[in-house]
Amino acid sequence: MTRKEYGHFDDANREYVITNPQTPFPWINYLGNEDFFGLISNTAGGYDFYKDAKFRRITRYRYNSVPMDSVGRYFYLKDGDTVWNPGWKPCKTKLDSYECRHGLNYTRITGSKNGVEASVLFFVPLKTWAEVQKVTLKNTTTEAKRLKLFSYTEWCLWNAATDGENFQRNLSTGEVEIERSAECTAIYHKTEYKERRDHYAYYALTNAKADGYDTDRESFVGLYNELSEPQAVLDGKATDSLAHGWSPIASHYVEVELKPGESKDFIFVLGYAENEQNAKFETRPLSISHLTLAANSQEPMVKSQLLTSLGEKDHHIINKVHAHAIIERFATVEAVDAAFAELCALWDELLSKYSVQSSDERLNRMVNIWNQYQCMITFCFSRSASFFESGVGRGMGFRDSNQDLVGFVHQVPSRARQRIIDIASTQFPDGGCYHQYQPLTKRGNNDIGGGFNDDPMWLIFGTTAYIRETGDFSILDELVPWDNQPGSEVSLMEHLRISFNHVVENVGPHGLPLIGRADWNDCLNLNCFSNDPNESFQTTGNKNEGSKAESLMIAGLFVFCGRQYVELLKNRPLAANGQKPMANAQEIARAEREIEKMCQAVEKYGWDGAWYLRAYDYYGNKVGSAENEEGKIFIESQGWCAMARIGAEQGMPEKALDSSAELLDSEHGMVLNWPAYTTYHIELGEQSTYPAGYKENGGIFCHNNPWVIIAQVLAGRGNDAWTLYKKIAPAWIKDQDLHKVEPYVYCQMVAGKEAAKPGEGKNSWLTGTAAWNWLTVSQYILGIHPTYEGLKVDPCIPGDLKEYKVTRKWRDAEYVITVKNPNGKQRADKPTVLPYEPGRHEYTINI
Numbered sequence: 001m002t003r004k005e006y007g008h009f010d011d012a013n014r015e016y017v018i019t020n021p022q023t024p025f026p027w028i029n030y031l032g033n034e035d036f037f038g039l040i041s042n043t044a045g046g047y048d049f050y051k052d053a054k055f056r057r058i059t060r061y062r063y064n065s066v067p068m069d070s071v072g073r074y075f076y077l078k079d080g081d082t083v084w085n086p087g088w089k090p091c092k093t094k095l096d097s098y099e100c101r102h103g104l105n106y107t108r109i110t111g112s113k114n115g116v117e118a119s120v121l122f123f124v125p126l127k128t129w130a131e132v133q134k135v136t137l138k139n140t141t142t143e144a145k146r147l148k149l150f151s152y153t154e155w156c157l158w159n160a161a162t163d164g165e166n167f168q169r170n171l172s173t174g175e176v177e178i179e180r181s182a183e184c185t186a187i188y189h190k191t192e193y194k195e196r197r198d199h200y201a202y203y204a205l206t207n208a209k210a211d212g213y214d215t216d217r218e219s220f221v222g223l224y225n226e227l228s229e230p231q232a233v234l235d236g237k238a239t240d241s242l243a244h245g246w247s248p249i250a251s252h253y254v255e256v257e258l259k260p261g262e263s264k265d266f267i268f269v270l271g272y273a274e275n276e277q278n279a280k281f282e283t284r285p286l287s288i289s290h291l292t293l294a295a296n297s298q299e300p301m302v303k304s305q306l307l308t309s310l311g312e313k314d315h316h317i318i319n320k321v322h323a324h325a326i327i328e329r330f331a332t333v334e335a336v337d338a339a340f341a342e343l344c345a346l347w348d349e350l351l352s353k354y355s356v357q358s359s360d361e362r363l364n365r366m367v368n369i370w371n372q373y374q375c376m377i378t379f380c381f382s383r384s385a386s387f388f389e390s391g392v393g394r395g396m397g398f399r400d401s402n403q404d405l406v407g408f409v410h411q412v413p414s415r416a417r418q419r420i421i422d423i424a425s426t427q428f429p430d431g432g433c434y435h436q437y438q439p440l441t442k443r444g445n446n447d448i449g450g451g452f453n454d455d456p457m458w459l460i461f462g463t464t465a466y467i468r469e470t471g472d473f474s475i476l477d478e479l480v481p482w483d484n485q486p487g488s489e490v491s492l493m494e495h496l497r498i499s500f501n502h503v504v505e506n507v508g509p510h511g512l513p514l515i516g517r518a519d520w521n522d523c524l525n526l527n528c529f530s531n532d533p534n535e536s537f538q539t540t541g542n543k544n545e546g547s548k549a550e551s552l553m554i555a556g557l558f559v560f561c562g563r564q565y566v567e568l569l570k571n572r573p574l575a576a577n578g579q580k581p582m583a584n585a586q587e588i589a590r591a592e593r594e595i596e597k598m599c600q601a602v603e604k605y606g607w608d609g610a611w612y613l614r615a616y617d618y619y620g621n622k623v624g625s626a627e628n629e630e631g632k633i634f635i636e637s638q639g640w641c642a643m644a645r646i647g648a649e650q651g652m653p654e655k656a657l658d659s660s661a662e663l664l665d666s667e668h669g670m671v672l673n674w675p676a677y678t679t680y681h682i683e684l685g686e687q688s689t690y691p692a693g694y695k696e697n698g699g700i701f702c703h704n705n706p707w708v709i710i711a712q713v714l715a716g717r718g719n720d721a722w723t724l725y726k727k728i729a730p731a732w733i734k735d736q737d738l739h740k741v742e743p744y745v746y747c748q749m750v751a752g753k754e755a756a757k758p759g760e761g762k763n764s765w766l767t768g769t770a771a772w773n774w775l776t777v778s779q780y781i782l783g784i785h786p787t788y789e790g791l792k793v794d795p796c797i798p799g800d801l802k803e804y805k806v807t808r809k810w811r812d813a814e815y816v817i818t819v820k821n822p823n824g825k826q827r828a829d830k831p832t833v834l835p836y837e838p839g840r841h842e843y844t845i846n847i
């Protein structure tokens with residue numbers, strides 16, 4: 001039976017091409033990579049925001065709505081009596097052709113109907129707070145065509161959380177302005193602008209005259225209509241509505257004539273701007289119809305008409321200098337095309353830092369395009385905004401962002417540097433951490449607070465990755481506050497020392513790390529003991545006093561990252577003459593002793609006979625032991641303790657890997673725990689609430705499969721590593737219907753072997769899986785590690801991979817490394833270390 005395919009990769013153009021709009025779930029992409037962002041589905045659903053998906057939501061999106069994926073940036077075409085959208089939705093008129101190309105930070109959707117082809121390119125130009133949409137309409141017939149084009153987007157009243165709940169206020173606050181001229185029609189969203197906000201949004205048609213507009217949703221859509229049948233579109237004419245509260249929208253209406261074969265471009269700009277407090281308003285006397293002055297000029301630039309929700313009474317006209325500048329900048333097709341070319345050039349440059357050429361096109365595709373692209377996205381968003389993360393629940397995660405860094409640091413090291421400082425600034429003086437912070441304010445999020453005892457170690461993980469990549473030890477001298485309190489600054493190095501100590505100072509009865517609220521597995525809540533459905537598992541600690549709950553995952557993490565801390569101390573030049581730090585000898589010795597102590601504790605109390613235990617619960621009972629009826633073995637501690645090679649002399653890592661292969665593995669990857677819990681265990685918390693086979697209860701948590709893969713590499717098992725890598729990597733997905741979510745990026749979770757539908761993916765895009773698989777494939781499988789000594793080449797590959805070539809730009813050098821494996825080995829006898837030297841170098845390495 002041939003399986004249904006909804007799309008395919010186009011590697012030459014670095015795009016995923018969707019050919020059927022009815023994908024098993026909306027397949028999305030991200031626009032923007034710095035301050036202004038958009039999420040866009042293959043039918044143009046989604047929304048935009050500035051920096052923070054909660055506090056600066058620009059356009060509305062209705063999560064959990066029916067039909068799903070509702071509201072986006074829609075274009076309606078009316079051709080005679082036929083109304084259609086290039087992206088099929090919301091009208092769902094049967095199209096003659098449809099294609100959506102998701103590229104790197106852009107999406108191009110093309111549809112055709114009755115001899116008209118409509119193509120829309122969506123992207124955010126570099127360093128620009130706006131989404132640009134270039135609509136190209138082409139008449140492919142031999143007759144002239146008269147069409148009507150309508151744009152549509154719905155404004156969010158800024159705070160996405162209150163926008164969805166505080167209707168008694170929201171339905172009265174909406175305000176807009178409309179500025180019309182022969183060249184441009186701009187609709188401004190200015191809700192709350194007159195008082196505490198100094199920002200506004202706008203949606204402009206920049207290169208043509210609009211024949212009408214709408215800014216009030218009910219006027220455009222019709223109170224009892226759906227978005228598939230907006231009344232204004234059905235009537236073939238905008239209503240020129242002016243929003244007064246209720247639900248402000250922005251819609252342009254354009255009458256278009258196309259000769260046979262003719263095509264026309266329309267440029268729309270959906271932007272955000274901020275003004276200084278003392279320059280928020282226009283100062284000239286207001287009249288409903290007036291002349292707008294060009295910035296810094298006394299000359300009228302555009303003869304335009306201004307309308308506002310309050311009309312003559314409005315004393316608060318937005319100073320639009322910034323919006324005008326962007327509107328003018330993108331008023332021609334040439335300017336838009338040039339900005340698009342700049343975006344593509346940026347991606348050429350970003351992807352040139354690491355590329356592989358091998359005989360396996362799927363490996364090349366993951367490494368050279370999609371895995372790196374997803375790493376940029378997770379770096380930008382952490383876990384905040386996707387089609388599974390509503391953008392209001394979470395900001396940037398402390399542990400999440402530190403892990404994301406590792407997939408991103410080679411792309412733009414300066415941004416990684418700033419991120420490390422931002423993250424460390426939210427740490428508490430005892431080394432504990434706010435679990436999340438808001439990207440807009442960069443302040444720790446009090447709703448979730450701290451107490452996740454793995455968090456501090458991740459700062460060491462992220463920072464050392466940055467230094468190995470860049471050689472920039474100066475970051476360690478940066479003065480970084482505790483909890484953002486001015487005056488509390490200490491060096492980043494001191495933050496790392498305190499992070500290390502946080503584990504040392506918080507051990508339980510077996511000398512293993514106390515887990516706190518939870519470790520990496522947010523749902524293993526060993527101190528929560530909740531019987532109250534109104535409590536959050538994440539933040540409730542009904543029993544903390546006297547807890548004996550210890551984590552083997554943190555133990556492995558501590559040993560692994562603790563060694564990175566020691567290695568850093570050993571390599572850090574302290575004196576101006578670049579000498580290595582004699583003064584650190586004591587700290588090095590102390591840290592090594594602590595690491596050794598932890599290894600001994602794991603060997604003595606953390607080994608279950610054939611695998612590592614997962615934890616001790618509040619009472620000191622074993623979790624993840626053959627003695628347990630369910631949850632006998634967990635992946636996290638196998639991954640981490642085996643990566644840290646704890647008990648290597650007794651063969652523990654290898655035995656743990658064998659047990660994982662036997663008990664956790666499945667067709668789609670390794671499950672998190674086995675057997676999954678079938679009843680609620682109050683002493684284990686949220687994990688045991690998920691139905692068996694899903695999420696942290698027996699789901700395939702893609703994030704921690706790479707831990708096992710790395711452990712396999714460190715055990716020299718190249719074939720096993722490769723086999724597991726392919727089970728998780730999207731390029732190898734066989735059944736798109738079953739997998740359901742996007743086949744070009746990793747998802748957080750794939751339903752496990754005990755689930756109703758094993759192999760069904762969920763929670764795509766924002767997952768630490770991206771960074772971890774990047775680390776796994778780039779550094780461990782293909783084996784190119786940046787180290788303090790030089791670029792270490794230490795591949796661990798399947799025996800049948802006979803040759804590949806990696807091009808790696810590292811600091812000011814470029815290494816072209818050909819790895820040859822004529823004898824079908826899985827690993828070289830010893831690694832090769834290439835010295836750091838600026839310039840281009842070619843090497844051939846035989847294993």
Ligand code: BGC
Nearest residue numbers: 394521522523538686695696
């Ligand atoms: C999810 C976890 C997540 C946690 C924190 C849980 O419901 O299953 O994956 O980390 O919430 O938001």
Ligand code: NOJ
Nearest residue numbers: 383397400520521522523
């Ligand atoms: C998602 C969270 O963002 C991440 O921090 C956590 O480790 C995993 N869920 C596992 O629970």
